[in-house]
Amino acid sequence: MRIFPENASSYGANIDFIFWLITGVITVASIIVIFLILYPLLTKNKKRTKKEMYVKGIGFKDLKLIYLGIFILAVADFYFLYREMPYWTKIEESLPKKDLHVIIMGRQWLWEFTYPGPDGKLYTDDDVKSINQLYLPVNKVVHMDIQSYDVIHAVFIPNARFKQDALPGRNITRWVKMTKTGKFPLTCAEICGIGHANMKATVTVLSEKDFEKQLAKLYKK
Amino acid sequence: MNTSIKSWRNIPQARLAVWTLIAGEFVVFGGLIVMYILNRLKYESWGEMAQHTNVIAGTINTLVLLTSSYFVVKAHEAAIHKNKEKVKMWIWFTIICALLFLGIKSYEYTHEIMHGFTLPGKHLLAEGKHVETMYWSFYYTMTGLHGLHVIGGALALFFVMRHATKTGKDYHRLEAAGLYWHMVDIIWIFLFPLIYLIH
Amino acid sequence: MNTHKKHGFWHRFFFSLDHKDIGFQYMLTIFLMVSIGGFFAYVFRMHLAYPDMKVPLFGLVTNKDYNMLITNHGLIMMMWLALGMLLAVAGNFLIPIMIGTDDMAFPKLNKISYWFFLISVILMIASFFMKRGGFGGGWTMYPPLSVGDFGYNTPYKSFADRFFTANTFVLLAITFEFISLLMGGINFFVTTLNKRAKGMTLTRMPMTVWMINIASVLFMFSVGPLIAGAFMLLLDINVGTGFYDAYRGGDPLLWEHLFWFFGHPEVYVILLPPLGFLADIISNNSRKPLYGYRFILNLTLIAAILSMMVWAHHQFVSGIDPRAATIFSIFTIIISLPFAGIILAYIATIWKGNLRLSLPMKWALGSVTLFTLIGGFTGLYLGAAVFDIYAHNTSFVVAHFHYTLFPTVIFGSYAAFYYWFNKFTGKELNKFWGNVHFWLTFIFFNGFAFPLFLLGLAGQQRRIADYRQFEFLMQDPLPLYRKIATISAVILILSQFIFIINFFWSMKKGKKVSSENPWQSNTLEWQTSSPPPHGNFETYPVVYHGPYEYNHPDREKDFLPQNEK
Numbered sequence: 009m010r011i012f013p014e015n016a017s018s019y020g021a022n023i024d025f026i027f028w029l030i031t032g033v034i035t036v037a038s039i040i041v042i043f044l045i046l047y048p049l050l051t052k053n054k055k056r057t058k059k060e061m062y063v064k065g066i067g068f069k070d071l072k073l074i075y076l077g078i079f080i081l082a083v084a085d086f087y088f089l090y091r092e093m094p095y096w097t098k099i100e101e102s103l104p105k106k107d108l109h110v111i112i113m114g115r116q117w118l119w120e121f122t123y124p125g126p127d128g129k130l131y132t133d134d135d136v137k138s139i140n141q142l143y144l145p146v147n148k149v150v151h152m153d154i155q156s157y158d159v160i161h162a163v164f165i166p167n168a169r170f171k172q173d174a175l176p177g178r179n180i181t182r183w184v185k186m187t188k189t190g191k192f193p194l195t196c197a198e199i200c201g202i203g204h205a206n207m208k209a210t211v212t213v214l215s216e217k218d219f220e221k222q223l224a225k226l227y228k229k
Numbered sequence: 230m231n232t233s234i235k236s237w238r239n240i241p242q243a244r245l246a247v248w249t250l251i252a253g254e255f256v257v258f259g260g261l262i263v264m265y266i267l268n269r270l271k272y273e274s275w276g277e278m279a280q281h282t283n284v285i286a287g288t289i290n291t292l293v294l295l296t297s298s299y300f301v302v303k304a305h306e307a308a309i310h311k312n313k314e315k316v317k318m319w320i321w322f323t324i325i326c327a328l329l330f331l332g333i334k335s336y337e338y339t340h341e342i343m344h345g346f347t348l349p350g351k352h353l354l355a356e357g358k359h360v361e362t363m364y365w366s367f368y369y370t371m372t373g374l375h376g377l378h379v380i381g382g383a384l385a386l387f388f389v390m391r392h393a394t395k396t397g398k399d400y401h402r403l404e405a406a407g408l409y410w411h412m413v414d415i416i417w418i419f420l421f422p423l424i425y426l427i428h
Numbered sequence: 429m430n431t432h433k434k435h436g437f438w439h440r441f442f443f444s445l446d447h448k449d450i451g452f453q454y455m456l457t458i459f460l461m462v463s464i465g466g467f468f469a470y471v472f473r474m475h476l477a478y479p480d481m482k483v484p485l486f487g488l489v490t491n492k493d494y495n496m497l498i499t500n501h502g503l504i505m506m507m508w509l510a511l512g513m514l515l516a517v518a519g520n521f522l523i524p525i526m527i528g529t530d531d532m533a534f535p536k537l538n539k540i541s542y543w544f545f546l547i548s549v550i551l552m553i554a555s556f557f558m559k560r561g562g563f564g565g566g567w568t569m570y571p572p573l574s575v576g577d578f579g580y581n582t583p584y585k586s587f588a589d590r591f592f593t594a595n596t597f598v599l600l601a602i603t604f605e606f607i608s609l610l611m612g613g614i615n616f617f618v619t620t621l622n623k624r625a626k627g628m629t630l631t632r633m634p635m636t637v638w639m640i641n642i643a644s645v646l647f648m649f650s651v652g653p654l655i656a657g658a659f660m661l662l663l664d665i666n667v668g669t670g671f672y673d674a675y676r677g678g679d680p681l682l683w684e685h686l687f688w689f690f691g692h693p694e695v696y697v698i699l700l701p702p703l704g705f706l707a708d709i710i711s712n713n714s715r716k717p718l719y720g721y722r723f724i725l726n727l728t729l730i731a732a733i734l735s736m737m738v739w740a741h742h743q744f745v746s747g748i749d750p751r752a753a754t755i756f757s758i759f760t761i762i763i764s765l766p767f768a769g770i771i772l773a774y775i776a777t778i779w780k781g782n783l784r785l786s787l788p789m790k791w792a793l794g795s796v797t798l799f800t801l802i803g804g805f806t807g808l809y810l811g812a813a814v815f816d817i818y819a820h821n822t823s824f825v826v827a828h829f830h831y832t833l834f835p836t837v838i839f840g841s842y843a844a845f846y847y848w849f850n851k852f853t854g855k856e857l858n859k860f861w862g863n864v865h866f867w868l869t870f871i872f873f874n875g876f877a878f879p880l881f882l883l884g885l886a887g888q889q890r891r892i893a894d895y896r897q898f899e900f901l902m903q904d905p906l907p908l909y910r911k912i913a914t915i916s917a918v919i920l921i922l923s924q925f926i927f928i929i930n931f932f933w934s935m936k937k938g939k940k941v942s943s944e945n946p947w948q949s950n951t952l953e954w955q956t957s958s959p960p961p962h963g964n965f966e967t968y969p970v971v972y973h974g975p976y977e978y979n980h981p982d983r984e985k986d987f988l989p990q991n992e993k
Contacts (some may be wrong), residue, residue, distance in 0.1 A: 013887045013900055026815045027885075034805040045793065048714075052783040058986070059981040061989045065720035065776060066452065074720065074772045081768045085761045085808070090815040093754060099817065100750035159573040160680055162745070162821060166900065168816045173746045176572060181746050187544055193900050196823040197889045199566040201578040202440020202492045205893040207877030238622050242533050245621060249614045253648045260653025264682065272677060349668035359670070360677035366669040370660060 016213065017168035018185040022095045024169070029091060033084050081208045103183055107148035111135075114154075114161030114174040114196065118201030126227060136226040140209040145219040146189050161220060162198035165211055173198055186213040244404035251412045254378075258416050261374070265367050265423060276428045278364040281346060286337045290330050291417065297326030298414045303388070303406040307394070308400040313343040313409070316403065320390040323410065327383035334376055341365075371420055375413070382413045445535035446962050448540050448852060451520030457549055458512045459928070464553070466921050472497040472774045473876075477907075477914035478521035479894050494595075494893035495564035495578065495740065500556065502567030502597065507605055511694070512838045514701040515609055515647070517547065517639045521852060525953040525988025526634050528625025528971065528991070530963040537611055544608035555597035564593035566891065568681040568691070571672035571683050571893040573939045575664045578692025587666065595665050599658050606651055613644030625991075626953065627971035631722065632990065634951045634975040636726060639704030646732045657686035684746055688739035698833065700728065702833035703770060706792045709847050710774055711976045712949050714781030715788035715986050718976040720773045727766040734763045741810045744816045753813050755775035762810035764804065771800050787862045787946070791843035792869050795835045803832035806881070821891075830877045838869075842927070849931075850946050854958040861930045868923035871937065875916030879909035949988045951975045955989050 012024055065071055109130050111122035121142045125134025130153070131226055144150055158175035164171045165184070172182050196207035214222060269275055304319035345352035348369045350362030389406045393399050444450065467485075474481065475489040482488050520538070524531055532538045556562040560582065565574040574595055577584070580681070584590045620641050624633070660671040661683065670676030672683050710717040736895070740748055740756040774796055783789065806828045810816050819825060841864075849857050888901050895901045895910070945954040950973070956965050969991035977988040 011882070011885045021687075023814055023818050026812055027809065030809050030815070031810065034808065037716065038801050038805065039848050041775075042797075044779070045797055048775075048778045048781055048783060049785075049793075051780070052785070054780075054782075056780065056782060058979045058981045061781065061986075062981055063719065064976075065718045065723060065773065071720055071723055071773075074723070074769055074776060077772045078769050082765055085764060088808065088812050089758060089761055092812045093757075095814045096750065096754060096757070099814065100753070156513050158618065159576070162568050164821070164887075164889055166818075171745050171817050171820055175674070175747045177680075178747060191897055195889055195892075196896065198570070199891045200573060202490075202495060202564065204495070204891060205491055208897060238624070240622050241620055242618055245538075246534065246614050246618045249617055249648070253610055253614075253652060256649055256652025257656050258652075260686070261651075261656040264656070268677070348663070349670075351668075354676075359675060363670055363677045366660075366663065366671060370663065370669075374659065375655075 013166045014170070014188070015167065016186055016190070017165075017170065018187055018189040019099050020167070020169040022098070024091050026088070026095065030088060033088075036061075037081075037084070040209070072222045077154075100182070102183065103151065104149045104185075106151040108145060108185070109151045109153070110142070110144075111153045111155060112142070112163055113157055114163070114200070114207070116159065117196075117202050117207040119163075119196075119207070119209040120196065121209075123223060123226065136223075136229070138226060142194060142211045143208055144184075144186050144211060144213050145216050146186055146213050148187045148216070149183055151181055151183050154182060155212035159200050160198050161196050161200050161207070164195050164197035166195075167192040167194060172224065173195055176222060186211075189213045189215055243402050243406075244408065247405040248406045249323055251408065254412060254416075258371075258374075258419070259283055261371055262419060262423065265371065268363060268367070268425075269427070272363070274358075274362050275364040278346075278361050279428050281339050281341070281344065281426065282368070282425045283340060286333050287421055290333050293326050293330050293333070293423050294414045294417050297323045297330075300326065301410050305404050305407050310405040311397070311400055312314050313394050313397070316390060316400070317394055320403075322384050323386055324383050327379050331376060335373065338369075349376055356408075358426055368424055371424065375420060378413045378416070379408055382410045385409060443539075445531070445539055447520050447524050447531050447535070447775055448960065450538050451517050453542055454512060454516045454520060454545065457546060458509060458517065461508040461512070461549060461552075465501050466924065468497045468501040468504070468739045470918060471919050472501070473914045473917045475893070476895070478884050479896060479912045479946055488990050489893070491893045492561055492564060492578075495500055495891070496556075496562035496597060498891055499554075499563050499565060499567050503563075503602075504552070505833075505837075506567060506694070506698075507602060508552070510698045510833065511605070511609060511647075513546065514698055514979050515616075515640065515644060516541070516612055516703070518636070518951065519612060519644070520924060521848065522636055522953070523616055523619055523640060524623070525956070525960060525964050526637050526951055527620070527623060527628055528952040528965065528969045529623040529807075530965070530968075532615050534615050538615055541608045541615065544604050544611070548604035548608060550838070551584075551597050551601035551604060555594040555601065556594055558597065560593055560690065562825040563598045565595070568687055569598075569661070569683070570687075571661060571680050572674075574645050574661065575672065590666050596662065599662050599665070603655065603658055606655055609644075610648060610651070613889035614738065615647050616641055616644050623944040625817060625969050625971050627847075628952075628990075632971055632974045634702070634704075635707035635718065635721075636704035639700040639707075639728065642728055642732055643700040646693050646700075646735065647697045648944060650690045650697075650736060653686050654690035657683060668922075681743075681747060684743055685739070688742045689722070689736075691742065692739040693732075693735045695832070696847040698910075699836050700732075702795065702836040702843075703728075705840050705844045705847070706774060706795060707777075708949075708951065708975070709741060709788045709792045709843050711978065712797075712947055713784045713786055713792070714778045715784070715876075715978045716777055716781040717978055718773075719776035719779075719974065719975075724770050727769045731763060733769075734759060734766070735954065738763055739814075741811060741816070744813050747822050757811060757813040761808065764807060764811070767804060771796060771804070778828070786846075787857070787859065788843045788947075790863075790866050791839050791846060794866070795839035795843060798831060798835040798839070798874075803828065803835055806831060813874050821889055822884040823880040823888045823890060826890055827877050827880035830880070834873055834877070842866075842869075845927075845931070847947065849934070850941045851953055851958050851960070853935050853938070854941055855934050856941055856946075857934045857938065858930050865923060865926045865930065868926070869920060872916040872923065876913050879913045880950065882906075882907050883913075899950050945989075948985075950977055950987055952990055955991050 042089055113120040119140050121138050122135050124130045125136055127134060154174045156170050156176045161174040168184050170184050172180060190213055192211040194209040194211045196204055233277045300322040304316055307315035307319060326389045346365045349367050353362045389402045393403060454475060471483050471486045472494055474483045560577055564578045620637060643814055663669045664671050672678045672679045672680050674680060738756055738759045741760040744753045810819055846857060886906055941958050944958055952969050955969060971990045972993050973988055973990050975990055979986045980988045
């Protein structure tokens with residue numbers, strides 16, 4: 009049984025790694041917390057003097073164990089941040105040099121994908137479109153201009169660990185590099201009306217040769 | 230029940246409540262003003278639209294509100310001495326100022342609507358000026374919301390004054406209602422330059 | 429002092445100015461809303477597990493129905509149950525009596541708040557019956573979807589056509605509710621500052637009073653921009669302005685910012701009152717003073733301020749500047765620290781105590797355990813912006829916020845119910861059925877929410893009416909998880925009837941409380957008769973101690989009421 013869907017993009021492994029890192033740390037923390045809650049429960053009938061019971065926790069000396077707890081959590085927190093921030097920069101903030109540029113347009117309720125025409129440039133008259141079928145070349149950096157025609161949608165490719173909202177009136181450029189060929193689902197992850205559930209597309213990742221063939225087929229149409 | 234024990238602390242309750250309310254109101258208008266400023270910085274063409282506002286009417290309205298604040302202060306002074314007649318007089322002056330303000334405001338609104346600057350801005354849309362309609366949307370929303378507060382404040386002053394002068398008690402409530410009135414005034418002081426003056 | 433005669437039913441439920449009666453009115457109204465919200469949850473959970481089945485009591489669920497059900501479930505539970513129960517009900521019942529006074533500072537304003545609340549409930553229920561059906565745009569109401577008609581493709585013809593839509597009614601309902609809670613909040617704030625009993629200094633107030641007040645003030649400061657924003661959204665819907673219309677210079681993201689600028693502090697508005705109940709209940713049942721009273725208070729204030737700076741972590745992939753997301757990610761992770769401190773202080777309170785495992789204590793421990801171990805820790809995953817790319821808007825998020833909200837709102841409220849029921853009715857809840865209720869709720873809540881984590885990790889996105897069209901979501905064992913979640917959810921909902929029946933039965937026929945102070949508690953509400961008379965106290969109490977002086981070394985008995993010298 010696998011927890012995540014099969015990873016098929018260059019940065020998917022990074023995201024999975026962050027998940028397992030945090031899981032590891034909080035498992036340890038959980039065991040400590042469970043002990044802290046169970047111990048008083050198990051020893052609740054022990055005879056104790058009033059002096060033992062009457063502790064109030066004032067000032068640093070009394071609270072130092074709690075401060076220690078907070079400090080340990082702070083160290084863990086900042087370690088997560090330290091590990092995850094480079095990935096965030098890599099995935100969301102930077103744009104590696106592109107091999108292909110496509111437009112993903114969400115509308116109620118279908119996905120419209122636009123590829124550059126024979127001139128190799130987007131936003132010209134010879135651009136070609138496909139509906140609900142996104143063809144991508146394998147091992148190439150693809151820039152995606154994510155747009156929406158009407159309401160807010162969200163592009164979600166689980167296998168690529170990719171998600172981005174599509175906003176009307178805005179162009180958001182993100183990138184993905186698929187590392188495996190095959191068919192992967194692409195779904196909408198932001199409620200967009202009664203057809204939200206039916207708004208799905210397929211990402212077909214092809215080898216470079218097949219991709220050229222597929223594009224040529226689209227040009228002919 | 231012994232109602233004489235209202236409080237051990239001797240903070241005037243009404244004043245405290247109104248101050249809390251004012252803090253809440255400032256967050257509402259603060260949010261609106263921040264949104265307006267952000268959009269204003271984004272769209273230069275709004276300056277052009279701002280020239281269509283009636284600056285003279287706006288200035289007169291500012292003066293009217295400032296004067297009304299003075300009247301409220303006088304009313305409060307009279308309320309301290311429990312001077313029924315004077316309280317009545319100053320509050321009525323304030324309410325007349327509020328009505329004058331609303332009158333001038335409606336004159337402005339009529340004028341602007343006649344020139345085609347309506348809330349949804351159908352005329353401007355027809356001319357292809359999409360972004361500019363937002364200026365008028367903000368104009369009507371902000372001044373309209375403020376206008377509602379003017380009406381609310383005037384009503385509050387009226388009822389508090391009537392209660393106080395009829396029963397001869399609860400003069401301290403005039404101070405609370407007066408505080409609210411000052412807030413309405415101050416919000417206008419913020420709105421006036423932002424909407425009318427910056428071109 | 430208590431010269432009031434007994435009033436009839438009508439007076440008590442419609443015109444009474446007494447804070448306990450108003451609290452009771454709020455409570456009944458909220459019970460009604462929760463039944464609706466729970467019923468909706470039952471219907472759509474059944475639909476998810478058995479998509480072809482005609483759901484008993486509802487029928488076949490269409491996509492349109494499904495969107496309406498999830499949206500209104502969210503809205504009702506967040507706005508009416510959580511905010512209403514924890515601010516309005518708890519504040520009304522507990523604040524005046526815990527600070528030792530007769531009533532709210534402004535009883536009439538309190539009554540008006542309730543009437544506004546009732547109007548909001550009526551508007552909300554009316555919205556289900558509009559011509560185009562209930563509101564189906566998600567409880568976050570993102571425009572432009574919430575401006576239009578969700579794609580039913582029936583264009584609006586006139587103003588009346590636009591006005592009588594679920595969109596307008598839901599927004600009006602929320603606005604009325606916010607106004608109600610704002611008035612209530614002002615009332616709580618003034619009451620607490622002004623009407624405390626003699627000797628009740630600020631640091632002698634029970635935690636519950638503190639927390640409800642901090643929550644009310646936090647609510648007031650975060651909700652303002654959203655009220656302005658809701659006004660603008662109403663204009664967008666009904667007049668045709670373009671505040672959120674990207675093609676006219678507006679910005680759909682603006683709503684997201686306004687909504688979450690309120691929405692995130694709201695999570696803490698909801699969280700703080702239960703933390704207050706827990707402090708009182710845990711300290712009382714451990715027979716130990718609350719560990720670090722001032723410390724907890726300071727941390728709460730820090731958390732309240734921080735909570736205003738983390739809202740964009742709901743929007744990491746919504747198209748905001750990724751560099752801004754980094755900053756919000758840091759703040760989000762930092763906000764876990766004060767809460768860790770508070771929880772550790774609670775654990776220090778039970779540490780080496782002679783615990784009484786009474787029913788309220790069971791709920792309190794259940795709440796702390798689930799909230800910390802699962803609700804709190806899974807927040808770290810989502811706060812780390814990178815993992816949120818994947819987890820955002822999946823069932824993982826749904827599971828996470830159910831694990832934060834359910835233990836606090838529901839467990840916290842139940843802890844309070846089982847604790848203060850004795851006080852306000854003078855009767856005892858049936859213990860056996862109370863235990864059955866606790867264990868069923870505890871087990872089946874986990875059975876319902878935990879599979880959602882696994883589904884979310886498998887990539888199941890939220891708010892999908894029918895998962896069968898996604899092959900990758902129909903692989904084994906995912907449909908099984910969905911069924912486990914559904915069956916558990918249904919049992920969870922059914923087991924709440926045990927409580928409802930127990931509640932009303934015990935109120936009528938339950939055992940009379942053995943003493944005025946059955947929990948041997950210190951706080952002032954236990955130092956008057958049960959149920960308290962109109963005006964709460966025969967003679968106004970004078971306070972000499974803090975609220976948590978249990979097992980004081982100089983005293984014979986193990987508790988020391990606040991008004992005892």
